[in-house]
Structure formats: C-alpha cells, structure tokens
Amino acid sequence: MRNFKGYCFFIIFTLLLTGCTGVEKENPSSNSKITIEPYNLSEKEKLLISKTGVGQIEFFKLNGTLKEDDDLQFSVEEFENGKFKKELLSSSDEPKTKFKDSLISFGISGFEDEDHPLKLLSRVPSGLDTTKYSNNMTxxxxxxxxxxxxxxxxxxxxxxxxxxxxxxxxLHSVESINGELPKGLEEAESALLYKVLWTDKVKK
Known part of the structure; x- marks a missing residue:
C-alpha cells in the first residue's frame, strides 16, 4: 500500500510540474532546434519528491520545435561490463512537435527492498513509462x-x-560533457543510461 501511495504521489507531482509548461502543436519551422538542460529542484520540490518513495531522480527541461517528419525517441539502455545489452524502456513517435520548458526525467525506486526488483520511471513529454529491473548489485x-x-x-x-x-x-561515477556515451562503463557490471535521440519519424 505504501508503494502504491508513493507511486501516486510521484505521478501527481510530475503532472503538477508539467501542467504549468506550455506545449503547443504548431506548424514547425524548417530550422529545427532542440535543447536539453538540467532542471534544478527547489528545496520544496525535493521535499515533495522525498515523500513519494522515488529513491533517485533527475529532471531536465526540453525546448525547441520539430519538423513534422522528425521524432524524439526516449529510452533506457542496459549495458553489461561496458557492452550494450538491450533497451528496457523505449518511447517514440512523440505526438508533440513544439516544446517549451517541457520536463522529462529518469528515476529509480525500490533501493530499500532487496527482495524485489527496482522500478524504473521515465517521464517523457507525452506521459510516464515504467518497468521493473531485477539485478543483484550491492x-x-x-x-x-x-x-x-x-x-x-x-x-x-x-x-x-x-x-x-x-x-x-x-565503484567510480561517470560523466560526459555534451551527453556523449560516458567513458568508464566497463568498470560497472551493470549500467542503465537514459537516452534521448532526435531522428526521422518512422513511416507506417
């Protein structure tokens, strides 16, 4: 019951955050430009998130305009000993084409429960994707x-x-300057990376 309440609080919180951001669908310009920047939480926002049960989470602001034939793909990639294994979460065919301070995020909950898999949460402009991830990392x-x-x-x-x-x-932490694949992944037995890819829309 506690996990359910925490999950509900998380959904409500992200909806409140994104409710104040304008996202419109207009005729996009021919010069597409998409930017992403970190969103730093206020102390009040941190306090609210701490009561949702989400162990770790990072938010980002998304701005720009896509052409009609373009798409943004959001995914979580799993690596083992530095080598790509598979995608755990993948969202594409983004219905929106214009973004103004739209919030996206990646979070993980369930660290405190060793008998159950972690819960991965990916917040994209059009909604929230979740999945479970089993591992034996200590x-x-x-x-x-x-x-x-x-x-x-x-x-x-x-x-x-x-x-x-x-x-x-x-375990050493990793970093990158402009969002490139970070070095040092081979030092981790398991790694999950939250990725955004601007690409052509898949024609159906």
Whole structure:
C-alpha cells in the first residue's frame, strides 16, 4: 500500500510540474532546434519528491520545435561490463512537435527492498513509462551526465543520466560533457543510461 501511495504521489507531482509548461502543436519551422538542460529542484520540490518513495531522480527541461517528419525517441539502455545489452524502456513517435520548458526525467525506486526488483520511471513529454529491473548489485551510483544546456544533433544520441551497479566494494561515477556515451562503463557490471535521440519519424 505504501508503494502504491508513493507511486501516486510521484505521478501527481510530475503532472503538477508539467501542467504549468506550455506545449503547443504548431506548424514547425524548417530550422529545427532542440535543447536539453538540467532542471534544478527547489528545496520544496525535493521535499515533495522525498515523500513519494522515488529513491533517485533527475529532471531536465526540453525546448525547441520539430519538423513534422522528425521524432524524439526516449529510452533506457542496459549495458553489461561496458557492452550494450538491450533497451528496457523505449518511447517514440512523440505526438508533440513544439516544446517549451517541457520536463522529462529518469528515476529509480525500490533501493530499500532487496527482495524485489527496482522500478524504473521515465517521464517523457507525452506521459510516464515504467518497468521493473531485477539485478543483484550491492553497490551503485546514480548521476546526471550533463551540467549545462546542450543542443541535440540529429541521429546522435544524448545520454542524460547513468545508474551504475556492481557487486564489488568500489565503484567510480561517470560523466560526459555534451551527453556523449560516458567513458568508464566497463568498470560497472551493470549500467542503465537514459537516452534521448532526435531522428526521422518512422513511416507506417
């Protein structure tokens, strides 16, 4: 029951945050530009999130306009010993084309419960995606990969958050400057990376 309440609080909170941001669908200009920058939580927002049961979370602001034939893809990629394994969460065919301070985020809950898998939460402009992730890691780190505004390049992934896990005693955090794939992933037995990709829309 406690986990259910925490999950509900998280949904309500993200809806309140995004409710004040204007997202309109207009005729996009031919010069598309998409930027992402970290969103720093206020102390009140941090307090609210601490009561939702979400262990770690990072927010970002998304701004810009897409052409009608463009798409933004959001995913969480799993790596093992530095090598890509699979996607755990993937959202594409984004219905919106114009973004103004739209909030996106990646969070993890369930660290305190060793008998159950972690819950991954990916907040995208059109909604919230969740999945469960089973692992036996005993040490972990959770870090934001960008510290300033970046401009997306088409067909070039931007990595925003990294969760690293290991069964060993020590673990180094990783970082990147402009959202490139961070170095040092091979030091972690398991890694989850939150990724945004600007690409062409898949034709149906």
């Amino acid at each position: 040490t972990y780190s959770f870090s934001k990969l960008i510290s300033k505004k970046i401009t997306l390049e088409k067909n070039k992934p931007a990595y925003l958050v990294a969760w690293l896990g290991t069964t060993k005693n020590g």
